[in-house]
Amino acid sequence: MAKQKLSFVCQNCGNVTTRWQGKCEACGEWNTIVEENVAGGIGGGPQRGSLRKGKPVALMPLSGEMEEAPRIHTGIAEFDRATGGGIVRGSAILIGGDPGIGKSTLLMQSAAGLARAGHKVVYVSGEEAVAQVRLRAQRLRAADTDVQLMAETNVEDILATLAQERRPDLVIIDSIQTLWSDMADSAPGTVTQVRQGVQSLVRYAKASGAAVILVGHVTKDGQIAGPRVVEHMVDAVLYFEGEGGHHFRILRTVKNRFGPTDEIGVFEMGDAGLREVQNPSELFLGERNGKAPGAAVFAGMEGTRPVLVEIQALVAPTSLGTPRRAIVGWDSARLAMVLAVLEAHCGVRLGQHDVYLNVAGGYRISEPAADLAVAAALVSSLSGMALPSDCVYFGEISLSGAVRPVAHAGQRIKEAEKLGFAQAVLPELSKDAGRMRDGLTHEIETLPHLVAQVAGSGRGRGAPEAIDYDS
Numbered sequence: 001m002a003k004q005k006l007s008f009v010c011q012n013c014g015n016v017t018t019r020w021q022g023k024c025e026a027c028g029e030w031n032t033i034v035e036e037n038v039a040g041g042i043g044g045g046p047q048r049g050s051l052r053k054g055k056p057v058a059l060m061p062l063s064g065e066m067e068e069a070p071r072i073h074t075g076i077a078e079f080d081r082a083t084g085g086g087i088v089r090g091s092a093i094l095i096g097g098d099p100g101i102g103k104s105t106l107l108m109q110s111a112a113g114l115a116r117a118g119h120k121v122v123y124v125s126g127e128e129a130v131a132q133v134r135l136r137a138q139r140l141r142a143a144d145t146d147v148q149l150m151a152e153t154n155v156e157d158i159l160a161t162l163a164q165e166r167r168p169d170l171v172i173i174d175s176i177q178t179l180w181s182d183m184a185d186s187a188p189g190t191v192t193q194v195r196q197g198v199q200s201l202v203r204y205a206k207a208s209g210a211a212v213i214l215v216g217h218v219t220k221d222g223q224i225a226g227p228r229v230v231e232h233m234v235d236a237v238l239y240f241e242g243e244g245g246h247h248f249r250i251l252r253t254v255k256n257r258f259g260p261t262d263e264i265g266v267f268e269m270g271d272a273g274l275r276e277v278q279n280p281s282e283l284f285l286g287e288r289n290g291k292a293p294g295a296a297v298f299a300g301m302e303g304t305r306p307v308l309v310e311i312q313a314l315v316a317p318t319s320l321g322t323p324r325r326a327i328v329g330w331d332s333a334r335l336a337m338v339l340a341v342l343e344a345h346c347g348v349r350l351g352q353h354d355v356y357l358n359v360a361g362g363y364r365i366s367e368p369a370a371d372l373a374v375a376a377a378l379v380s381s382l383s384g385m386a387l388p389s390d391c392v393y394f395g396e397i398s399l400s401g402a403v404r405p406v407a408h409a410g411q412r413i414k415e416a417e418k419l420g421f422a423q424a425v426l427p428e429l430s431k432d433a434g435r436m437r438d439g440l441t442h443e444i445e446t447l448p449h450l451v452a453q454v455a456g457s458g459r460g461r462g463a464p465e466a467i468d469y470d471s
């Protein structure tokens with residue numbers, strides 16, 4: 001009998017070693033190495049006696065006939081937007097997200113939408129029993145559609161079942177962590193099993209022309225549990241995210257072979273499932289109190305789409321030796337930089353003040369264009385002067401205190417006007433960028449100009465002594 005070959009595989013990065021270790025040498029994670037039998041599976045090497053000679057394939061020129069990737073539309077506009085205009089036939093899409101964020105809900109609603117449009121959809125649930133899936137479908141008012149269900153986790157059985165029927169347009173696998181294959185010998189959920197299962201399903205998608213959506217859970221540190229390897233096997237990777245305590249969800253594209261990767265779809269979780277949010281700015285600005293000092297509206301961009309959010313700052317004298325900096329929804333290094341520039345170039349002293357910064361609605365900003373809005377909110381809070389409630393801010397701040405232009409100024413301004421804003425404070429515009437049609441456009445060159453504009457109009461009730469007005 002051939003000796004069984006045992007290997008130790010890191011569940012985080014997939015690195016294979018010959019003995020167990022507490023720490024993976026490849027990725028540095030602790031306690032991620034698990035014993036797996038990889039013989040015969042991927043990474044098992046060629047089987048003895050079955051080494052075959054390769055056969056030549058025809059080479060093709062780059063130019064030649066091609067067709068526009070055929071897409072199917074889910075009927076959920078936000079989902080179609082995130083996938084770049086609909087699901088491409090024969091493609092494999094991975095949707096990752098924290099448990100309980102609403103992946104199964106989103107996919108059940110999409111499945112129902114497609115089924116209503118006459119597409120054949122198969123929903124494979126490995127996590128929930130058929131009765132549970134039915135119950136959810138009822139709640140989502142999707143029970144009357146002819147989505148076909150399967151509660152199965154074995155890859156070979158799933159593929160055999162799919163082969164028996166008319167080719168489906170879409171197969172949903174919920175989730176990849178429950179998949180197991182006869183070909184791999186380790187426990188379900190391990191790297192080898194997940195990789196084997198996903199590979200079989202991706203091969204099925206390419207061969208049959210049916211689109212496959214795979215659901216993956218995300219680990220604490222934001223990776224799709226275990227195998228990052230799965231991410232490059234599929235055509236598109238989407239993340240479904242949301243802040244705890246807020247009911248809106250964002251579907252974010254991080255990889256897409258058939259479309260742009262900076263798109264988002266915005267949803268709101270309600271009693272009857274996810275509702276599309278066509279105008280996210282209204283959602284994020286919903287509960288705004290324009291008269292309080294320390295709040296500035298930032299005109300941001302998410303992909304091709306403008307998003308207006310409120311940035312709230314609270315600056316208060318500290319009672320601690322080292323003042324606190326607490327931030328939600330923005331980058332702490334970026335805040336430190338803005339504070340340093342305010343201090344060095346504008347005479348705004350915050351060394352004896354705690355600074356709290358919050359992006360309203362649980363939204364997360366990743367653009368440097370938010371610098372100017374953050375600076376405005378900070379100065380407003382410090383001086384106790386409320387900013388004009390009909391004004392938006394955007395612009396990047398450099399270490400020298402200059403305000404740098406950012407992309408899509410025209411679109412940002414247009415969105416602000418659409419929502420009733422009448423003023424914009426921004427970097428110098430290039431010639432082709434639009435201005436506010438009816439309102440005021442304040443182009444500023446340096447941060448001290450902004451500070452003068454916010455605080456210079458009078459002394460507020462906050463801590464005016466912290467601003468050196470003469471500098």
Ligand code: TYD
Pocket residue numbers: 097098099100101102103104105106136139140269270271272273274
């Ligand atoms: P689910 O789709 O099961 O999450 P995932 O598949 O990502 O683990 O969503 C579960 C959560 O969504 C659960 O906490 C309840 C909530 N929910 C609603 O608020 N309304 C609804 O109509 C549904 C179906 C779920």
Ligand code: MG
Pocket residue numbers: 103104105127174
């Ligand atoms: Mg689920």
